Amino acid sequence: MGTTQLESVPEPKYWHLKTVLSEALDSEFSVGEILPNERDLAARFGVARATLRQALEQLELEGRLQRRRGVGTTVAPPRMGVAVGSDRQGWPGGGDDAWSCVDCALAVPPAAVATALETPREQAVHVVRRSRVSHGQPVAAELLYVPAASVPDLAAIDTPSEAARARAVLRELQHLELQAQDRAVELGSARADDARELDRLPGAPVLVVTTRFFAGGRTAALSVATYRADTCRLTFGASGGVEIHHGPEPERQAS
Amino acid sequence: MGTTQLESVPEPKYWHLKTVLSEALDSEFSVGEILPNERDLAARFGVARATLRQALEQLELEGRLQRRRGVGTTVAPPRMGVAVGSDRQGWPGGGDDAWSCVDCALAVPPAAVATALETPREQAVHVVRRSRVSHGQPVAAELLYVPAASVPDLAAIDTPSEAARARAVLRELQHLELQAQDRAVELGSARADDARELDRLPGAPVLVVTTRFFAGGRTAALSVATYRADTCRLTFGASGGVEIHHGPEPERQAS
């Protein structure tokens, strides 16, 4: 009989919960405010804590919440715009590009990196670590892979600190003529060391920006930068960006 | 006393599990292969199913696995490179840009969109829906918001279908002189309608690409495109992209 195709699909509890919480965040909370703890919230909504957590995880993924163990759950500020493509072209480290050098080492890169660099397997390359801070908090960690062939004059340099050696590598790069560069963005999860640097737990969602730098007909350097996905909106182009958030779906009506 | 700082931090089980599974995927499985079901896997590793699922979720987030209800868990192919910034500048719909129109409606946009368009609240704009298919599967869904002021001559047009009206809006846009454009990428989760179109469950992770088109000193159009984060790597620049995957951390050694 009348299987009237009315809402025969029950919405998952955590999904509905997320919607309710999202609306509450908009109307009843302000940035930085601390939410009730998970056990209280779960009780208040009459669900198990795991279910409540599923909703919170989604909201954190969307950058609406920030959770810290031992502290609590707070309302996150809008994501900050982080310029990734503002310099039309340019070597890393050229003309203050918002990054600061951490250290430098010789290391055998992952196989995929070696492939991109067209470098023999098991051959060590310079690995420059840099970090990027915006609005007072760390937003990105970068590994910059530079084959020794790209910085031939580096051996003569004697530097006092790790960071200084990193800067020396970058300085050498500027001498090459940059022919082209190439960017890709994908979703990843933070490795243990990146997580530490980004002040997040391992596995936290990150946006991985891979940049290839071409010079002398080769890939002269490869940058793998991991940005905190919860707090960052990567911007390409001139402006720092106007806030664009997803609200509820628009009321669609025939035109 | 010898508090020898040896592994005092027990690695979470799901994290270790993820590592083990990841290595197994590299060495013992090939693309498309079906993994044992979750209950068997959990038993095999001696953990609860929820713990095993936590590891699988991470691997799916990284694009290594694909899970489908009622079917099983399969090994995902490497992410496909999807060109987002290849056309230097250009209106949507100009010179085949890999998108196909779905329909068009007049709707009141979300508040944030209205702000970006510098349009009065509650004022309806054209909303063009487009979808993008790559390698035979849907990879992105787009909502393109076009204020009526940007396409003044549209009213005279009488079109037979929704898709045709969408194309008419795009055609009108080409007449404007594009002064600049502006992109941002951030992490989001699929709304119910996007999820349906992308063949995913609601809440699935997506990369949201927001593009603003400037003409005549105003924001003439705003595109919000949501890409499947599990299967796509967004590329900016000339090439379709060489595969860059994250392997294990490199062996770092003093230089």
Next chain:
DNA sequence: TAGTGGTCTAGACCACGAG
């Protein structure tokens, strides 16, 4: 109908941060 992944529960213990 059988088997899969998706959701949900009601507990337990642990690691961390602040007072």
Next chain:
DNA sequence: TCGTGGTCTAGACCACTAG
């Protein structure tokens, strides 16, 4: 020391797909 979020368990039932 106490309260927080993070991890983990051992179940249960549901929604979907395929044969």
